[in-house]
Amino acid sequence: xxxxxxxxxxxxxxxxxxxTYDETIGRLAKQFRLxxxxxxxxxxxxxxxxxxxxxVGMPLMYNHWSFGKHFLDNLKNYQRGHMGLAYxxxxxxxxxxxxxxxxxxxxxxxxxxxxxxxxxxxxFKGNYLFQQWTDADAIIDYLLFAxxxxxxxxxxxxxxxxxxxxxxxxxxxxxxxxxxxxxKPVSAAEEExxxxxxxxxxxxxxxxxxxxxxxxxxxESKKKKRFPEAPxxxxxxxxEKNAPLLENWQxxxxxxxxxxxxxxxxQRQTQVMNExxxxxxxxxxxxxxxxxxxxxxxxxxxxxxxxxSVVFQPDxxxxxxxxxxxxxxxxxxxxxxxRICEAPTPEDREWFPDLAGSDWLxxxxxxxxxFKDESFILQYLSPKVMxxxxxxxxxxxxxxxxLEVSCIHDEPDYRTLKQSLATxxxxxxxxxxxxxxxxxxxxxxxxxxxxxxxEGRPLEEESTQEIIxxxxxxxxxxxxxxxxxxxxxxxxxxALSG
Amino acid sequence: MRVIxxxxxxxxxxxxxxxxxxxxxxxxxxxxxxxxxxxxxxNQRSITDTDRGDNIHIPKKDLSEPIFHHGQGGKNQRVHPGxxxxxxxxxxxxxxxxxxxxxxxxxxxxxxSGVDDFVxxxxxxxxxxxxxxxxxxxxxxxxxxKSTTEYTLRRGGFTSAGSPERINVVRSLRAAYARRxxxxxxxxxxxxxxxAELDSLQNSNDPEDLKKAAAxxxxxRELQQSIKRLPFIDEFDLKYNNLVKIPLPSSKAVMFxxxxxxxxxxxxxxxxxxxxxxxxxxxLQRSYEAVEVVFIRHHSxxxxxxxEEFFYARETGGTLVSKAMDLAxxxxxxxxxVADWNIYIAQASDGDNWETDTEICQKIISEKLLPRVQYxxxxxxxxxxxxxxxxxxxxxxxxxxxxxxxxIRNYADIYPVFRRLFARRSD
Numbered sequence: 001x002x003x004x005x006x007x008x009x010x011x012x013x014x015x016x017x018x019x020t021y022d023e024t025i026g027r028l029a030k031q032f033r034l035x036x037x038x039x040x041x042x043x044x045x046x047x048x049x050x051x052x053x054x055x056v057g058m059p060l061m062y063n064h065w066s067f068g069k070h071f072l073d074n075l076k077n078y079q080r081g082h083m084g085l086a087y088x089x090x091x092x093x094x095x096x097x098x099x100x101x102x103x104x105x106x107x108x109x110x111x112x113x114x115x116x117x118x119x120x121x122x123x124f125k126g127n128y129l130f131q132q133w134t135d136a137d138a139i140i141d142y143l144l145f146a147x148x149x150x151x152x153x154x155x156x157x158x159x160x161x162x163x164x165x166x167x168x169x170x171x172x173x174x175x176x177x178x179x180x181x182x183x184k185p186v187s188a189a190e191e192e193x194x195x196x197x198x199x200x201x202x203x204x205x206x207x208x209x210x211x212x213x214x215x216x217x218x219x220e221s222k223k224k225k226r227f228p229e230a231p232x233x234x235x236x237x238x239x240e241k242n243a244p245l246l247e248n249w250q251x252x253x254x255x256x257x258x259x260x261x262x263x264x265x266x267q268r269q270t271q272v273m274n275e276x277x278x279x280x281x282x283x284x285x286x287x288x289x290x291x292x293x294x295x296x297x298x299x300x301x302x303x304x305x306x307x308x309s310v311v312f313q314p315d316x317x318x319x320x321x322x323x324x325x326x327x328x329x330x331x332x333x334x335x336x337x338x339r340i341c342e343a344p345t346p347e348d349r350e351w352f353p354d355l356a357g358s359d360w361l362x363x364x365x366x367x368x369x370x371f372k373d374e375s376f377i378l379q380y381l382s383p384k385v386m387x388x389x390x391x392x393x394x395x396x397x398x399x400x401x402x403l404e405v406s407c408i409h410d411e412p413d414y415r416t417l418k419q420s421l422a423t424x425x426x427x428x429x430x431x432x433x434x435x436x437x438x439x440x441x442x443x444x445x446x447x448x449x450x451x452x453x454x455e456g457r458p459l460e461e462e463s464t465q466e467i468i469x470x471x472x473x474x475x476x477x478x479x480x481x482x483x484x485x486x487x488x489x490x491x492x493x494x495a496l497s498g
Numbered sequence: 499m500r501v502i503x504x505x506x507x508x509x510x511x512x513x514x515x516x517x518x519x520x521x522x523x524x525x526x527x528x529x530x531x532x533x534x535x536x537x538x539x540x541n542q543r544s545i546t547d548t549d550r551g552d553n554i555h556i557p558k559k560d561l562s563e564p565i566f567h568h569g570q571g572g573k574n575q576r577v578h579p580g581x582x583x584x585x586x587x588x589x590x591x592x593x594x595x596x597x598x599x600x601x602x603x604x605x606x607x608x609x610x611s612g613v614d615d616f617v618x619x620x621x622x623x624x625x626x627x628x629x630x631x632x633x634x635x636x637x638x639x640x641x642x643x644k645s646t647t648e649y650t651l652r653r654g655g656f657t658s659a660g661s662p663e664r665i666n667v668v669r670s671l672r673a674a675y676a677r678r679x680x681x682x683x684x685x686x687x688x689x690x691x692x693x694a695e696l697d698s699l700q701n702s703n704d705p706e707d708l709k710k711a712a713a714x715x716x717x718x719r720e721l722q723q724s725i726k727r728l729p730f731i732d733e734f735d736l737k738y739n740n741l742v743k744i745p746l747p748s749s750k751a752v753m754f755x756x757x758x759x760x761x762x763x764x765x766x767x768x769x770x771x772x773x774x775x776x777x778x779x780x781x782l783q784r785s786y787e788a789v790e791v792v793f794i795r796h797h798s799x800x801x802x803x804x805x806e807e808f809f810y811a812r813e814t815g816g817t818l819v820s821k822a823m824d825l826a827x828x829x830x831x832x833x834x835x836v837a838d839w840n841i842y843i844a845q846a847s848d849g850d851n852w853e854t855d856t857e858i859c860q861k862i863i864s865e866k867l868l869p870r871v872q873y874x875x876x877x878x879x880x881x882x883x884x885x886x887x888x889x890x891x892x893x894x895x896x897x898x899x900x901x902x903x904x905x906i907r908n909y910a911d912i913y914p915v916f917r918r919l920f921a922r923r924s925d
Contacts, residue, residue: 015502021695022500040501048505051517066563068524071517072618102506152615163523169563279563315580324579396592397573408581421577432566457572463564470564 007269013106028288029118036121038095049101050074057089060143062150064166064347090116092124094136107299114285119278126369129266146256153249163249168470169257173292175234176258177265198246210244231435238436248373269372276330277368332385373425383414393420453485464494472496536628540913551622555615604815624684634922635785637872651741660738669737669803682725688722751786751840754826758847760797767879771846772809777916778844806858819851822856827866850885856889870896875919876903
């Protein structure tokens with residue numbers, strides 16, 4: 001124990017103290033090689049936090065009723081004490097913006113600073129998905145552009161028309177991302193200039209695509225040519241570029257929703273890793289603060305109490321159970337990784353020969369940089385964590401009348417169990433695979449989509465019908481969506497004509 | 499680099515109150531549902547309760563935001579924590595639909611979670627907005643008051659006295675400039691003359707002239723300095739913005755609540771009457787800057803009373819409606835000059851009155867009251883039209899714009915009747 005005097009002891013915080021803590025934690029973080037964007041800490045009230053929560057956590061967002069709905073829902077739950085508020089929100093931007101609530105005690109602020117400003121922040125800066133897919137420098141400007149653009153459209157075309165369009169876009173948001181090819185980052189100013197150019201270009205090309213007078217009789221083989229030539233997974237992109245009847249402002253709004261969906265796509269793929277990483281670092285950094293005498297026992301107890309509730313994992317048979325807590329799973333894996341490096345057991349040497357006994361900081365940073373949830377779990381989930389969490393897998397096959405425990409945390413099953421859990425985090429499996437397959441260019445302009453079924457799983461009927469309506473609104477002509485099973489047989493057709 | 503920003507007060511800034519617009523969008527989208535819920539709720543509430551916000555229920559299904567997701571069926575594997583006693587290969591029967599299956603990714607998923615309502619709070623203001631939407635007070639006038647206590651301050655020219663914060667800089671400097679020009683005019687005229695004289699001597703070789711010139715130069719310098727010595731700004735130059743008090747035409751209203759408390763009025767009937775008055779009072783409160791209420795209860799005697807007594811006192815007796823009308827007329831004479839007040843009368847009764855007295859009522863209403871009031875609303879709380887109803891019918895025919903009557907049979911009628919009495923009229 002050092003003779004360092006604690007930075008503070010009371011529960012109230014001041015701006016000077018925040019600054020001192022941030023500086024101290026930042027120094028420690030550097031020693032652990034956490035590379036971060038500069039941080040901008042913003043103190044907000046709880047109502048503002050609910051606010052920020054409702055508009056997907058972004059500091060600037062266009063207006064939409066669904067954000068209002070979430071606001072009302074959160075407000076009610078918060079007021080009735082059903083929901084503890086997140087103590088922080090962090091934005092993947094440069095500088096990295098972190099919202100802290102004024103109600104937090106000083107000890108909590110210290111935890112939150114460690115969690116958000118150094119944990120999440122370093123993850124945003126370091127993880128390959130974020131590096132490839134998001135542009136932290138431009139996001140705030142882009143959101144500003146988006147909000148202004150949409151506001152202008154509301155003034156010009158009316159709130160109802162814009163709302164109808166946004167509703168349709170939101171329904172297809174998850175199908176509005178490119179999973180494989182990633183775009184090069186563009187600044188907001190360029191974006192705005194390009195928007196204009198795009199409008200003209202699209203209109204010109206559309207005219208070609210939809211030219212109604214055939215120039216001359218074409219040979220039979222050419223008639224068979226499909227459009228699009230290859231199936232398109234990015235439904236919003238396809239609609240933006242090819243829907244016959246949309247106006248240019250509508251195409252631009254579709255593009256905005258698509259861009260925002262794309263921006264969030266890495267977050268959806270790295271929930272366990274990201275939350276786990278931030279949790280691991282608030283835990284490690286506050287321990288370090290305590291060890292070096294910057295905070296006293298009282299603070300540490302409060303921090304540990306908070307930490308414990310963050311990583312609380314109810315069992316499957318607990319009424320509070322809603323699935324695996326990503327904070328817990330991620331935290332457990334990182335902490336176990338450190339253990340494997342520092343104090344490996346024979347089992348670890350067998351499972352992780354390259355990691356056992358290696359430098360733990362090297363190992364953790366490598367893990368954080370180069371994976372997403374699915375591959376991360378596949379790579380690093382150890383038998384020990386599976387045992388500690390008592391993981392087991394249930395198989396539910398609708399050809400059987402029963403459920404079956406397909407594997408448990410036990411020797412012969414570790415690999416299959418790990419595989420199952422990893423699969424659970426593969427968005428490609430959990431989200432239906434729907435692609436645009438064909439447009440009847442010469443005929444009724446109808447649009448055909450194919451849902452390729454995975455493990456015989458059908459689409460949920462009611463919401464699918466709703467989305468077909470939205471699609472129809474965007475496309476303007478008949479829509480057919482076919483569910484096709486693994487053998488290529490058509491199992492279900494959703495259609496809307498008229 | 500470290501930046502710490504206090505955003506708590508920045509209501510209009512990037513983080514503050516963003517949701518206000520979104521909240522309005524939400525309310526706007528579900529307006530019809532909310533309106534219906536509010537109207538149902540008004541009917542069910544107790545008197546004291548009408549005046550607050552409310553929980554609104556909307557079926558979840560109506561506000562779902564659909565996204566593509568898997569339904570039941572096919573083959574699913576799901577990993578769970580907390581195994582206690584399961585072994586590989588254990589089998590058990592499928593739980594009823596909807597349970598035992600994760601809802602996919604993300605905590606915010608509210609799909610497939612049954613038919614629960616979405617419940618949220620609307621504020622008192624929002625609530626009342628829906629309650630009184632499309633209603634309007636008939637014949638509302640903004641009355642200009644001589645005796646008014648409400649003023650507004652307006653800019654009215656300039657004065658030469660005032661407090662420092664009202665100094666008008668441009669005017670003051672302009673005045674100073676004018677003063678300097680005026681005060682120095684004589685001297686500058688002289689200066690000009692001397693300068694001309696000097697110029698004519700300047701080129702002379704005559705020593706006498708040079709001497710004269712030197713004297714002139716001295717004189718010129720003196721004059722210039724004396725002009726310069728004129729104060730740049732003087733107390734006298736200061737001009738102040740003048741503010742004048744202008745009486746505001748204000749919209750004031752007084753409502754006369756006249757309730758029959760005679761023996762024939764049962765507890766239920768009184769309750770209905772009270773609810774009706776309460777609605778009316780809330781409505782007036784929203785439409786006028788200042789509202790006063792005069793409570794009159796009557797049986798065979800009429801008496802002005804306070805709110806407490808009006809709503810809760812229990813004395814009772816026979817019926818003479820005209821006494822109340824007379825009293826109202828007197829109070830108007832004494833306290834509510836027609837030039838200053840929008841006057842409303844609402845009368846609630848079971849309609850039971852002496853035949854002869856009803857005639858007197860009719861006379862007072864059409865001769866004394868209606869010429870002076872904005873609107874007279876009569877509600878009769880009875881199954882079938884009573885004595886008063888038939889007589890009042892004649893008044894309504896004669897003064898269609900200023901008099902209306904409606905019948906209330908039960909609690910559920912209160913709000914619809916209220917809406918009918920105060921429906922916005924298209925001109």
